[in-house]
Amino acid sequence: MVRRVILVLGDQLSPDLAVLRDGDPEQDVVVMAEVADEAGYVPHHPKKIALIFSAMRHFAEELREGGWDVRYFRLDGDEAPRSICGALMRVVQDLSPEEVVAVEPGEWRLIDALEACPVGVRMVEDDRFYASHKRFEDWADGRKELRMEWFYREMRRESGLLMEGSDPAGGKWNYDKENRKPAERSLLQAKPMEFTPDAITEEVLALVGDRFGENFGSLDGFVFGVTRGQARRALSHFVKTQLPEFGDYQDAMLRDEPFLNHGVLSIYMNIGLLSPREVCAAAEAAWKAGDVPINSAEGFIRQILGWREYIRGIYFLKGPDYVASNTLEQGRDLPALYWGAETDMTCLREAVAQTRDLAYAHHIQRLMVTGNFALLAGVDPAQVHEWYLAVYADAFEWVEAPNTVGMSQWADGGVVASKPYVSSGSYINKMSDYCSGCAYSVDTKVGEGACPFNLLYWHFLDRHRDRFKGNRRMGVVYSSWDKMAEDKRRQILSEAEDFLDGLETGY
Ligand SMILES: Cc1cc2nc3c(=O)[nH]c(=O)nc-3n(C[C@H](O)[C@H](O)[C@H](O)COP(=O)(O)OP(=O)(O)OC[C@H]3O[C@@H](n4cnc5c(N)ncnc54)[C@H](O)[C@@H]3O)c2cc1C
Ligand code: SF4
Known part of the structure; x- marks a missing residue:
């Protein structure tokens, strides 16, 4: 029985x-x-x-x-x-x-x-998270604005992670200001641990190749761990080799260097092979042992204890209709370059090629390259959401949707992000080496060879002016736009339109 x-x-x-x-x-x-x-x-x-x-x-x-x-x-x-x-x-x-x-x-x-x-x-209820549904609802209840940083501090206090009594370790809750260094090739030494497929994995690879070989993405070079034992080894390897400089180079991007100091541990946490608690505990222990500086330990723990938990909280708080949000009413079809069609934009070509080969891209590539471009180009957020859900090995809706619909596409009207994550080419140039050797010129704002991000940035701000002009964090950019000569503004908008008209869409 x-x-x-x-x-x-x-x-x-x-x-x-x-x-x-x-x-x-x-x-x-x-x-x-x-x-x-x-x-x-x-x-x-x-x-x-x-x-x-x-x-x-x-x-x-x-x-x-x-x-x-x-x-x-x-x-x-x-x-x-x-x-x-x-x-x-x-x-x-x-x-x-x-x-x-x-x-x-x-x-x-x-x-x-x-x-x-x-x-x-x-x-x-799934109790593998720090915050239960009720805990998040109680925290959110009655707040005019939900912001990750406030939630994170409560999670720090409750979990005791990186706390010295009732104070944050080192005296600060957040060391982000120290975490904005562009990467330097000479500093690269580590990458995530790789595993050789065993007989079970080989059998699965044959099945997947047979049934899903037509999907976007390469099956070659499968090196993910597939057991809890392997995931634990990947965690120790990350803590020893990548975490020490994680903070410094968290936002950096380099051509042909898909991982930098990122551990690709999301794939293990998201399928349950690692628990967020053991991952945060390992980072904290390394800091306590003096092996990892506080800006790296805090920066990494904030991603998990803060962002991962917060994002999940939003998904369940906002309910099933959240993923269909489209506050900015954007409706362009997803450009074909997201599915690997040729493009002269090096940053997008690199991020998409890496996604195709590895089912992985790190946060800044997702947010400031592919996400930024889709938002600037006015792509339908539902199609952007579907793309992210499909192409990344760590993509499950509870974590992918608020990141895409909310953080990256601002389609939720500011629930996750107080202002849209948009930038011209200069941010990408500052944080990466993509622009050197690109067919476009990042320093050219308009005219022959102008970087499309430079044109589309102003096009986005101009077409959504009514919504964002009152946002106190965006006032400065609108006054720069307004100070520009009228004919230059017109030229930027017209070149942006021409660029958008020439974008090929579809799979
Ligand atoms: C548009 C977009 C879509 C995203 N889709 C996903 C997704 O489908 N699945 C997913 O796990 N993450 C997603 N993220 C968040 C983040 O990009 C990934 O968690 C991260 O790139 C995973 O790589 P890593 O393990 O090497 O990260 P690392 O930088 O080495 O480690 C940080 C860890 O913190 C966690 N983390 C960091 N930022 C976030 C975040 N914003 N939300 C949730 N967890 C976070 C992850 O578990 C990650 O393993 C998305 C971000 C954006 C902007
Ligand atoms: S110049 Fe523009 S399109 Fe080219 S890599 Fe730089 S940001 Fe991307």
Whole structure:
């Protein structure tokens, strides 16, 4: 007699997942399923699908070794179910358990699907985060404006991370001002740990190549870890080799250097192989041991304890309609260059090529290159959202959508970001070496060879003037625009229009 059927999703690969912690291998059965609906609701990067399927297969093996009965549905199995609900229905029909339980998925779409599933799924909250839904709602309640920094300070106090009594370690909550150095090639030494695919991964790679080989993205050179043991090794490697200078070079970008001091640990945290608590604890311990300076430890912990938790809080607070927000009413189709079409803009070409090859780009590339360009060019945020959700190995809607729709595209009207993250080419030039050797000239503001970011920046500000002119953080740029000679302004706008008219769109 089976007591419970326990559903474990592809991003819930944590041994201490609430439903496993409360489960009993003697009485309960675990269900895991690779299904077409999940693998195909956006054209996921093949490396992302391979990461998830391989990690799922390894996790199922580990559960079996721990005494669990695991019913595992493979995508290429006989009569594979199309959906998670379909897999549950098969097992329930077979075992007639007393109940079906699951940890709440990180996506409204799947929550709805489980709620509608005829087997009746009892969902429990995902407690792998610092802040529960209630904690975030209580924090947000009654505030006129939600800002990450205030939430982060409360999380610091509550977690005790980097605290000296009731004060922040080193006397400051935030060391961001020290974290804005452009990268120098001579300083590069480290990169994330790589792993050789084992037989399970090879089998998954063949399956993914066969079924999803047409999706945007290369499957060659798959080096992600796929077990908790590997993810833990990747974490120690990051803390030893990349974290010490993480702070200094957090925003830097260099051609042919996709990682710099970034650890690519989001892929492990987001599927459950690492917990945010152990990642933050490892960074704090390295700082306590004197191996990592405070600006790096704080900068890194803020990304996880602050941004990651805050972003998740917003996703669940704002509800299912949030992802469709389009405050600025932008409607252009996504340019074809996002899917790899030729472009002369080196920054975009580099960021997209790296995304295609690695299913990875670091934060500033996502925010200030691909995100910035889409916002300046007036692209429909729903299409931008779908692109980010598809192409990055760490993309799950709870974390991707508020970053894209909110932080990057300002489509939520300022919930996540108090002003839009837009810049001309000069920011990209300052933080990267992309501009040297680009077909466009970053120093040319208008006329022959002008960097498109320079033209589109003013075009964006001009077309959204009514909305942003009153924003106190944008007053200075509007007065610079107003001080420009009328004919120069007209020329900039007209060249920006010509550029936009020439943008090829579509896949
Ligand atoms: C448009 C856009 C889309 C994004 N989509 C995703 C996504 O789908 N999944 C995702 O995990 N992150 C997303 N981010 C946030 C960030 O870019 C990635 O977390 C980061 O690039 C992951 O690489 P890393 O692990 O090497 O980061 P590192 O810089 O080495 O480490 C920082 C860690 O902090 C966390 N973090 C940092 N910034 C954020 C943030 N803004 N939101 C949430 N967590 C953060 C991540 O877990 C990350 O592992 C997005 C950002 C933007 C601007
Ligand atoms: S010149 Fe402009 S388009 Fe070229 S790399 Fe620099 S910012 Fe990008």
